[in-house]
Amino acid sequence: EDELIGHLGGDNFMALIHRERQELMTEFLAGVPLELDLKTGRRKFTLAATVGIWEIDDDNIESGEIISRPSMALNQAKNVRHKNVVIISDDQIARIRQQKSVLAEYKEALEKEEFKVFYQPKVDSRTSCLVGAEGLVRWMRDGKTVSPGIFIPPLEESGEILLLDYYVLKHVCMDMKRWEREGFQLVKVSVNFSRKDLRDSGLAENINRIIEETGIDKKMIEIEVTETTDEEEHGALTAFINKLYDYGIMTAIDDFGAGYSSLSTLREFRVKTLKIDRSFINTDNFSWKDEIILKDIIHMAQELGMDIITEGVERQDQLFFVNKAGCFIIQGYYYDKPLPIEDFEKRLCKKKYDKL
Ligand code: C2E
Numbered sequence: 001e002d003e004l005i006g007h008l009g010g011d012n013f014m015a016l017i018h019r020e021r022q023e024l025m026t027e028f029l030a031g032v033p034l035e036l037d038l039k040t041g042r043r044k045f046t047l048a049a050t051v052g053i054w055e056i057d058d059d060n061i062e063s064g065e066i067i068s069r070p071s072m073a074l075n076q077a078k079n080v081r082h083k084n085v086v087i088i089s090d091d092q093i094a095r096i097r098q099q100k101s102v103l104a105e106y107k108e109a110l111e112k113e114e115f116k117v118f119y120q121p122k123v124d125s126r127t128s129c130l131v132g133a134e135g136l137v138r139w140m141r142d143g144k145t146v147s148p149g150i151f152i153p154p155l156e157e158s159g160e161i162l163l164l165d166y167y168v169l170k171h172v173c174m175d176m177k178r179w180e181r182e183g184f185q186l187v188k189v190s191v192n193f194s195r196k197d198l199r200d201s202g203l204a205e206n207i208n209r210i211i212e213e214t215g216i217d218k219k220m221i222e223i224e225v226t227e228t229t230d231e232e233e234h235g236a237l238t239a240f241i242n243k244l245y246d247y248g249i250m251t252a253i254d255d256f257g258a259g260y261s262s263l264s265t266l267r268e269f270r271v272k273t274l275k276i277d278r279s280f281i282n283t284d285n286f287s288w289k290d291e292i293i294l295k296d297i298i299h300m301a302q303e304l305g306m307d308i309i310t311e312g313v314e315r316q317d318q319l320f321f322v323n324k325a326g327c328f329i330i331q332g333y334y335y336d337k338p339l340p341i342e343d344f345e346k347r348l349c350k351k352k353y354d355k356l
């Protein structure tokens with residue numbers, strides 16, 4: 001009697017029900033029995049529904065919110081999780097709102113140049129010298145530094161990451177050009193491109209054009225990409241890497257060993273560099289199995305003429321472990337975090353680290 005069901009339109013319904021009846025309700029909605037009276041006779045069906053749930057804890061909530069929050073849960077269930085029932089938490093709602101605000105403000109922020117490139121050093125641990133860097137983007141938003149973990153996922157999902165990736169590449173090239181003019185001795189800098197960028201069929205051409213327009217030596221830029229399980233993406237990735245290769249632009253496989261990676265990557269792709277993911281070293285005790293796997297991957301890649309770098313090295317025992325496995329180029333907090341440009345320029349002047 002004191003519950004409500006409303007029809008929002010189309011095949012969307014909303015129900016305001018007591019919490020103790022939630023399970024009963026979702027069980028019912030998993031297979032609603034229907035009987036249709038067709039001219040040829042009665043037919044029985046079951047109809048399944050996708051359900052988004054938001055549990056109301058606050059009596060003072062506005063009615064608009066009561067409608068919009070379960071809708072967010074439903075959206076998650078349909079588009080993100082592919083689950084029949086999703087219960088959404090207040091944290092998730094805050095995250096979704098944040099993602100929406102990212103998408104709403106992103107283009108203007110690009111125009112206002114609110115995105116800045118930080119540079120994380122890559123160090124040869126045999127000489128303790130800077131040998132390269134990775135350009136990592138940050139959003140300077142209302143005086144706060146927003147990390148890419150917040151804004152990259154929504155930009156990838158909406159396919160809008162491409163503009164940012166071109167922006168970062170362009171700024172890296174411009175920074176390098178300036179360093180060259182100011183007499184710094186350059187190191188190679190890598191730039192990330194999202195797999196979602198592969199949808200742009202002119203991606204390799206555009207990257208080549210941006211580098212050529214700034215007049216940077218192509219050997220000084222490297223493009224980082226990650227592997228994929230999606231067959232269509234895989235084809236596009238292979239074509240992309242090959243095109244870059246023909247332009248004389250080298251690529252690196254990022255996050256190798258995280259989630260999906262396969263040894264056929266080493267065979268198929270014309271990549272220059274393999275970046276070993278930090279998950280390989282993200283442990284307190286290295287087992288002999290870890291060591292054998294890492295050693296073999298490094299050995300194979302080296303035999304194939306690739307450069308190897310390990311990222312996420314924070315501690316000396318991790319450094320020793322990867323050194324022992326045969327990798328000496330290191331990117332990680334052990335040497336430096338991603339640095340604002342002024343700090344990185346100091347590092348370009350004094351390339352040698354004091355630590356071992
Ligand atoms: P990634 O490409 O794997 O970059 C390495 C990330 O690991 C960076 O996080 C870096 O700060 C972090 N890291 C480096 N060394 C250590 C370490 O020793 N310990 C730990 N715990 N972390 C370490 P960041 O800068 O937050 O970037 C996160 C991800 O965002 C990047 O992962 C990359 O996938 C993406 N990203 C960053 N900038 C761009 C960009 O310009 N374009 C695209 N498409 N993606 C970007």
Ligand code: CA
Nearest residue numbers: 134192224254
């Ligand atoms: Ca990367």
Ligand code: CA
Nearest residue numbers: 254255275311
């Ligand atoms: Ca990585």
